[in-house]
Amino acid sequence: MVEFHVDRGSGFPAYLQLGQQVREALRLGWLQPGDRLPTVRDVVATSGVNANTVLKAYRELELAGLVEARQGSGTFVKATLGSAAPEDLDPLRAKLATWVAEARSAGLEDEDIHALMREVLSGGAQ
Amino acid sequence: MVEFHVDRGSGFPAYLQLGQQVREALRLGWLQPGDRLPTVRDVVATSGVNANTVLKAYRELELAGLVEARQGSGTFVKATLGSAAPEDLDPLRAKLATWVAEARSAGLEDEDIHALMREVLSGGAQ
DNA sequence: TCTATTGTGCTAGCTCACTAGAACAATCTG
DNA sequence: CAGATTGTTCTAGTGAGCTAGCACAATAGA
Structure with missing residues (x-):
């Protein structure tokens, strides 16, 4: 639920x-x-x-x-949205969690992390 | 600008x-x-x-x-917001870019990636 | 000083997100 | 069948986001 x-x-x-x-x-x-x-x-x-x-x-x-x-x-x-198979998701989630831990220990806050992710997804410096 | x-x-x-x-x-x-x-x-x-x-x-x-x-x-x-030193940001960005490439090759779309990031940041399954 | 550029303030009005309250229609359960 | 539960519709109203247009104030530069 x-x-x-x-x-x-x-x-x-x-x-x-x-x-x-x-x-x-x-x-x-x-x-x-x-x-x-x-x-x-x-x-x-x-x-x-x-x-x-x-x-x-x-x-x-x-x-x-x-x-x-x-x-x-x-x-x-009625339908699902995920474009990836759930079994593919777990290792990716694990790796991402490792990265997040590293980022946080570098002092990044959640908002910083989100901003960085948006930057990377949009193709770098642009 | x-x-x-x-x-x-x-x-x-x-x-x-x-x-x-x-x-x-x-x-x-x-x-x-x-x-x-x-x-x-x-x-x-x-x-x-x-x-x-x-x-x-x-x-x-x-x-x-x-x-x-x-x-x-x-x-x-007048002030900045980033909580991390810029020189610490570059390696993190590079690693994140690697992860993003992997995620995309697994079929994840940007929205999936964002959702996964939010999930990890909020502390897993919860 | 004069002029261009900038931020600021004001009033009036529109649209839409949202609330409030009530009633109706379809389905499930006993 | 009867009652509970669920989605659905309706009307009326409030408030905030946003627009439009104008005037004013302070600064920079020639």
């Missing part, structure tokens, strides 16, 4: 946060096709977001073909 | 995008104390964002003590 964390006041639209968290869970294999997303009312209760906002997030995911809403039953995962 | 890229229609507030890009440039050493940020009117011309929006972004940076606005002269970098 996925747990949502909506950070209100970050300037980040709540419905985008919800959608992004679902997509991330799909990428990491936390959610598989057939799994059920938290109920709209569940999300309302746990995150304090309005039902319409949750619905908007779910509908965008449905429009993207990622989930399927069945009235009376729930919203279910 | 930093170049701003404002992606309108992403749901992401423009003034936050601007501020984030300055912070990122500070982290990566692209901007050093004493450097001048693009003129408010420059940003307006290149990004199409309104002057008030740019001003809002710059004012937040000033409130954070990162930049200093001098009327008639420009907005200048």
Whole structure:
């Protein structure tokens, strides 16, 4: 079961946060096709977001073909997003964890690490 | 000189995008104390964002003590953000680039990589 | 001093994210 | 069948992000 964390006041639209968290869970294999997303009312209760906002997030995911809403039953995962096989993911995660440890011991904070990653992904200095 | 890229229609507030890009440039050493940020009117011309929006972004940076606005002269970098020495950054960047190449050859897309990084940084499976 | 350039302030208005509250429709469960 | 649960729709309203346009203030440079 996925747990949502909506950070209100970050300037980040709540419905985008919800959608992004679902997509991330799909990428990491936390959610598989057939799994059920938290109920709209569940999300309302746990995150304090309005039902319409949750619905908007779910509908965008449905429009993207990622989930399927069945009235009376729930919203279910329909497709996955990860482009790599889960068994390939583990060694990569391990190596990355080693690198992260090294970076942190060099004094880098999480934001520095993210910035560095964005730089490398975008093709270096540019 | 930093170049701003404002992606309108992403749901992401423009003034936050601007501020984030300055912070990122500070982290990566692209901007050093004493450097001048693009003129408010420059940003307006290149990004199409309104002057008030740019001003809002710059004012937040000033409130954070990162930049200093001098009327008639420009907005200048006052402090840096990177928590690591630039000479420590290069080997880390090189190793990370190696890892990224490996991840991409395994089929991972940029979004997968970011998701994996967030997962590792937040402490694994959790 | 004069002029261009810069940051700053102001008002008015639009759009959209979000809330509030209520009702309805389909499905599941007993 | 009956009740609970779930997704869905609707209306009304609030607040913030953003735009538009203009005027002003301080600095730099000729």
